[in-house]
Amino acid sequence: MHSSGGMSRVFSRVRNLDAYPKINEDFYSRTLSGGVITLASSIAMLFLVFSELAMYLQTVTETKLVVDTSRGEKLKINFDISFPAVSCTLLSLDAIDISGEQHLDIVYLLKAFSSYLIHIILTTIYALQKHAVIKKRIDSNGNLIQVRMDKIGTIKLGKPIQKHGGEIAHNETYCGSCYGAELSADDCCNSCDEVREAYRRRGWGLMNPDLIDQCKREGFVQRIKAEEGEGCNLHGSLEVNKVAGNFHFVKSFHLANMHVSHDVKSFEDDSYNISHKINKLSFGDHYPGIINPLDGVHWSQSIPNGMYQYFLKVVPTVYTPLKGAVIRSNQFSVTEHYKGPEGRQRSLPGVFFFYDLSGIKVNFTETHTSFLHFLTNICAIVGGIFTVAGIVDSFIYHGHKALKKKRDIGKLVLHYDSS
Known part of the structure; x- marks a missing residue:
């Protein structure tokens, strides 16, 4: 008995803490305006809740600029x-x-x-x-x-000619001449491309490939x-x-x-x-x-032997997705310049891309609204619309009640135009 009485006192104290006292249904007064306001507020509430849900599911990319301190990387x-x-x-x-x-x-x-x-x-x-x-x-x-x-x-045409002269003997390994472009006595050039590469290393121009045995045979x-x-x-x-x-x-x-x-x-x-x-x-x-x-981009040349130049500014970029590996990449901006032949002086014909690295790195990070933030916004939407709708309903209800009271005591006179 003593335990039962103690629990009753606890429940009574908790009941006194109720911030939402209930009113007997006999005292309810339902109005047409209240129904319209309830319907309108419910539609607005659903619209805002679904909008907040769409924002919660949407991925947002945040941008941040930092100094690029990376070293020893490749491009x-x-x-x-x-x-x-x-x-x-x-x-x-x-x-x-x-x-x-x-x-x-x-x-x-x-x-x-x-x-x-x-x-x-x-x-x-x-x-x-x-x-x-x-x-x-x-x-x-x-x-x-x-x-x-x-x-x-x-x-x-024919068989390859050895570096020391003459054709390849039986079971002899082929070693072609580099025609003076060898860097050492053991260097061999067994194809036309290797001869041209040897000349390239020397900085020489291969002006008559028909005199080169490898180029002639190929x-x-x-x-x-x-x-x-x-x-x-x-x-x-x-x-x-x-x-x-x-x-x-x-x-x-x-x-x-x-x-x-x-x-x-x-x-x-x-x-x-x-x-x-x-x-x-x-x-x-x-x-x-x-x-x-x-x-x-497409560019057509009207004057031969020109030099087309692109000057690129490369900006290191790091993209961090919500799921998956971090992507380390780059963006770039570009300016263009065409240098044509001037008189007898000709520019080296070709297409050149000059690039330089920016000291600033851009970090893109995909973010997602937290669930607690989403839940807080939902509570704010429901509570805010419920409160505002209650204020509007109370204003309409009491305003209508006041007008009705004045009309009943004859203080509200409506004037009609006889015409």
């Missing part, structure tokens, strides 16, 4: 550029940065084989390499030119003539140091970071058309919302 350059008036043999991609690192003629010639499967396999193999750059022969309309596989790199000059009127597409990616530098599409040799000679003069009647279309150019991986200002 990935992705591109897809077509040159409708330059053959693949006379076009190469070189990359140089201010640290002195050079990547010369970093392309692979990819023919359109009769077997599409072989084409896909080679593309995949090249894509796994550090500099996955692929060169394709195209016609003036951008269509890939079909070339039979068994015609690639076949010997044209039909280098014939290949250039056969590709006359063709174009070339280069696509892939480069991985360079994350410092200022440039990459360019020309056929040239280098000496102390300066272009000193050009080997296209003998093969294109001293003219070089650098018309080009940039199908794609980006720095780093793709992330949501990225805009690459040079994608789809």
